[in-house]
Amino acid sequence: MADVAGVDEGGSEGRVRGPLLLGVRHHGPGSARAVRAALDAARPRTVLIEGPPEADALIALAADEAMRPPVALLAHAVDEPGRSAFWPLAEFSPEWVAIRWALEHQVPARFIDLPATHTLAWGEDAERVPAGKEGVDGVDGEEGPVDGNGPDAGRAPGAGAAADVRVDPLAVLAEVAGYDDPERWWEDVVEHRGTGDGDAFAPFLGLEEAMGALREAYGSGGHERDLVREAYMRLQVRAAQREFGDEVAVVCGAWHVPALRWKTTVAADKALLKGLAKVKADMTWVPWTNRRLARASGYGAGIESPGWYGHLFGAPDRPVERWMTKVAGLLRDEDRIVSSAHVIEAVRLAETLAAMRGRPLPGLSETTDAVRAVMCDGSDVPLALVRDRLVVGDVLGEVPASAPAVPLQRDLDRIQRRLRLKPEALERELELDLRKENDAERSRLLHRLRLLGVGWGEQVASRGSTGTFRETWRLRWEPELSVRVAEAGVWGTTVFAAATAKAEGDAVAAQALADVTALAERCLLAELPDALPTVMRVLADRAALDADVGHLAQALPALVRSLRYGDVRGTDTAAMTDVAAGLAERVFVGLPPACAALDADAAEEMRRHVDAVHGAVGLLGDAVASGAGPEVRGGVPASAPGAEGSVPGQGVPSPDVTPSKPAALGHGGLRVRWHAVLRVLSVRDTVPGVIRGRGVRLLLDDGQLGQEEVARLMGLALSPGTPPGDAAAWIEGFVGGGSGGGMLLVHDERLLGLVDAWLTGVSAEAFTDVLPLLRRTFSAYEPGVRRTLGELVRRGPGERGRAAVGGGSGIPGFAAGLDVGRADAVVPVVRLLLGLDQVDMGREGAGGGLADNGLVEVAG
Structure with a gap:
């Protein structure tokens, strides 16, 4: 058993003797279709998949009707829930296709990657990691798109070292082939390749040969941890061969395939695994999102266009025509004028661009250029919507209720169902009226979750209402929140109990x-x-x-x-x-x-x-x-x-009343x-x-100072003996800071005159010093207020005084006194707004009038 497999030169169709090694690109629709075709052709007795072995018991849940990808395997340390890792799977992931194939054909499926118990502990104790295997803690820092299905870290901050830099196999192969874009090369070679013609195993043999050449040149590619993982996978493949013979299919990252064929001994592989750190770990399925599959989210094995890849996997026939139809539907929903003629022209343009660029079929770049030119009139604004909604997408997966979960997650799920508050990947706003019981319960739930560190909702300012009975929340469910829920589970088994315990702990700390x-x-x-x-x-x-x-x-x-x-x-x-x-x-x-x-x-x-x-x-x-x-x-x-009425002897009244x-x-x-x-x-x-x-x-605002006293205090503050800087600061405190001081100066000529007289008397040198402060004060006023103040200052104190003597107020737009008739006209509206009509009808019948019920005083 020293050899994992050898090559059968005379085998039919170029098959490799021993286990069938299917090297894939994680989250690649072309790889997924090729895996399905190879499994249909080989009909293995067991399927081995790159992933944590602790999840073997969860494989059967993939057949549940309630399981809808994208989903992810979540592993977290039992004693430290914040230390966690994800293994995401989409509908077009080769691993998911292999799981579904095994379940449909009733073939045993197993995960063979390094156990999560070691993955989560990696880097936690550097002394226990074997020499030469200094890795990372729970983060599979694989950046290569071909092999990068390691867990996406959700660990506690500061828990480990940075990931090693590794070679990108796709980039190297694309460069050798003359491509400057690895994604374009992969689409041309794999994604646009049909599986109905030719040998089902040929793509994997070609990819294995290419990866073998790269491994000879780069070794582990910068990740010493890969050697440990591959040693464990070889041991699992040997164990499966002893049980099922050579009728074993292995689905793993293409980067690992050459290492699985290396001629190593069992003792050598076990030596690499000796002394690895371990933690107790739990695993479950959690929902995932397309946005988290995107490479921009930081996930090492991410892809730039999960929505596009999902479309390619779901529509292998006429993908370009179907894609353009989707784009047209989206733009129409956004009130863009897009006709069937636009769709036809966009398809033709995409095919023409592919032919000019020497590509077998239009890819994402060609379809995007065609959509921009034909449907978006050359604008990137509607194109950004297409990229966000379709190229990436807002799909949120679902997992069945029977999936293992911490008690806190169970309670949260129950509350979400009762309140009809379903988690969604698409950001949305939720308006709550706290006078309604259901809305009040929703508000309490969201506030409790925020206190627990589960930021499902973010409270924002309510539009159109300033009442304290209304709240506005911006909701968006991210996969990492499942980790936060598991981490918060240490505080209690229900949301209420956990939030209570967390609040008490935070108060003490x-x-x-x-x-x-x-x-x-x-x-x-x-x-x-x-x-x-x-x-x-x-x-x-x-x-x-x-x-x-x-x-x-x-x-x-x-x-x-x-x-x-x-x-x-x-x-x-x-x-x-x-x-x-x-x-x-x-x-x-x-x-x-x-x-x-x-x-x-x-x-x-x-x-x-x-x-x-x-x-x-x-x-x-x-x-x-x-x-x-x-x-x-x-x-x-x-x-x-x-206090009075309390139990005697339980306390003493305050002696210093x-x-x-x-x-x-x-x-x-x-x-x-x-x-x-x-x-x-x-x-x-x-x-x-x-x-x-x-x-x-x-x-002054509280009515504790009269106008005369305020004018006196302002006169003292703006007197010649006061330094100009201090006087300017006094003015800022009095009429600045968004306090409505501009309208106060408009209505009180004495205060405006004092400010005007002080400012005109400031020396040139001092004026330069106080100007920035004054500009900051007066620039905050409304444009209309500034314009009115300017008009009053231009007219001067003499003009304002003569206008007042002549019967006017001296203020543009204001009469000399109160117009009682016009003021009384608003009384019915004020009564309606204050809800006093029904109350006052009884009072008026008893002899009470408008003045008796105090409405005149309220209306001012």
């Missing part, structure tokens, strides 16, 4: 306060009430230890934002209100000292924190006032230990405290101008 608040928000979005107490405890601990006001201010908005979900999603957020109020109090105390002596960049960052805290205080006050948070009695939440406590003051107290902080920021000289200006603007 988080270092930054903002990370914990963001996690709390995600727990509410995913509705994980069991995880929220742990997250809130960690949040309270982190907040107590963090003295950086910037961190506190960055964490507060996300925490307060989460309180809103108590209304939209029906989630109990009582535990978060007290923590948020305490966090706000710490921000109030620490913000004024933190704003002193800042440079320009730090001041701008702190200004953004001030804006965020201002919005958060408004939301927090609304949440407390609306009852989203706990009821407060004597400074202690009613749900807290020691003062009127300034935000929890005690509730809705009004928080805003009063915040307004006091803003007043301090707006008048303190050590605070940068951009923050002082923003403090004045926020107080």
Whole structure:
């Protein structure tokens, strides 16, 4: 048994004595047709296929009606699910054809490549790898298109070394044949070759001879790991020969065929395998996509045009005519004007181009050129659609429910079926209305999966609605997500349990306060009430230890934002209100000292924190006032230990209850405290101008400062004694940052006059310094606002004053006063929008009028 096989010179049809070695190009429709023809002619008693032996038990599932390629064999380490590998198979893959042939003819089929238990461990322990066999960890770095069916890595980051560089056999053979494009050479030699005429074994004998010459020149081609794999395959072929004789067919990468005929001993092959590292591995079938088969996706054995190859395999007769018909149908669906005449002309042009280029049949390049010229009017824009939808395609395979899977995957499949949320390879948008139970459950599922690291959906901004009851998701299922699901299985057997455990673990491991608040928000979005107490405890601990006001201010908005979900999603957020109020109090105390002596960049960052805290205080006050948070009695939440109604002896009321406590003051107290902080920021000289200006603007917007006081503060900030740079920063804080400051200047002539007078009084040298800052401030205004400001400045203060004295407002498009009649005309519409008609009808019948129900005040 030293020889695997020898050559029978006198054999019929040039057959090789011993096992039938069918060297193929993985994912090649021509190779797939040739394999089927060779198997029909040889009728072997067993079929050996390049692939992990652990998958032998999964071969029978290929006959299931629910199994639809493209699919892939997934192997992952049991103790480390992130360490994984794929073996993809398409309908036109020779290995898939061999599996289906064996099942149809009831012939045993086996995988003979290096076991996945070694493949996943490769490189994990360098000391255990035999000398001279330094390989890669779970990544078959085979770049050659002829032999590249090794696993596509889904391993954990940083788990191994880079793949070795190897020779591309196709490129070498194409260059020898005078081709500059290996794909074109392969199409001419193999894909366009018919199998109905001539010897069924001739293509494999010719390819074996070519690969033998290349192996003599290049050895293993740069991959020492190939020698180990080939040694294992020789041992498996010998074992099959002992059981079935020479009636054995082997389907493997053409690069390996010469090595399988080498005259080696069993002892030598076993020596190569001695000492290989091992891990415990599980295997299953998972869906695959055409996009992942594409070489651009990074898969080593990928092909550039899986959709085109699938068409060639499925339509061996008149492939060009059928392809052009597909293209025409796609373009028509996209409202392109394409007639049957276009199809006829495109076919003729493709055939003419093939003849001019000396090709036996039109290939992808000829059909693409013909489509561009005839159907796309020379434009690459519609052609890009053809490449994306047809040349590559959005096909997503399916696997039967009986395929092995981790419990978490089973639970996910069950939820997807119940919610009618089918995984799809084509990216699509999903609009959810959280007021509907089914949509709310979909949202919870997607948020839980994102928390587990399974990025099936990405949340995007909703179009046409800003309500918190609406979410928009962009969904796209990638094969790698199956690995993420297996990896997340260590957290639990159901999606809910796994997401809960993962959230608790992330909370304990988080270092930054903002990370914990963001996690709390995600727990509410995913509705994980069991995880929220742990997250809130960690949040309270982190907040107590963090003295950086910037961190506190960055964490507060996300925490307060989460309180809103108590209304939209029906989630109990009582535990978060007290923590948020305490966090706000710490921000109030620490913000004024933190704003002193800042440079320009730090001041701008702190200004953004001030804006965020201002919005958060408004939301927090609304949440407390609306009852989203706990009821407060004597400074202690009613749900807290020691509060009224709680179990005696379980807690003690807070000893330091003062009127300034935000929890005690509730809705009004928080805003009063915040307004006091803003007043301090707006008048303190050590605070940068951009923050002082923003403090004045926020107080003005909340009605805490009158127009006269604002004009006085602006006059002080823009006085001649103030450095021009500081004054320009004050203006940016007051009217910049997307705060609607342009309209404020349009409506308030005094403020505009102060800015105009200050700017005209700045010296030439200082003007050059402040110009970039002013341009950044005013360039953010709407074009109409800038045009109106320019008109007002051009007219000057005297003209504006005379217009006002003459009965006008001095502002183009505005009257001198309020037109009550026109304002009353909108009242019915406002009533309809606010839904007050039915409510107020009863009140009006009881003597209540328009003024009684407060609608005039609402309408303003």
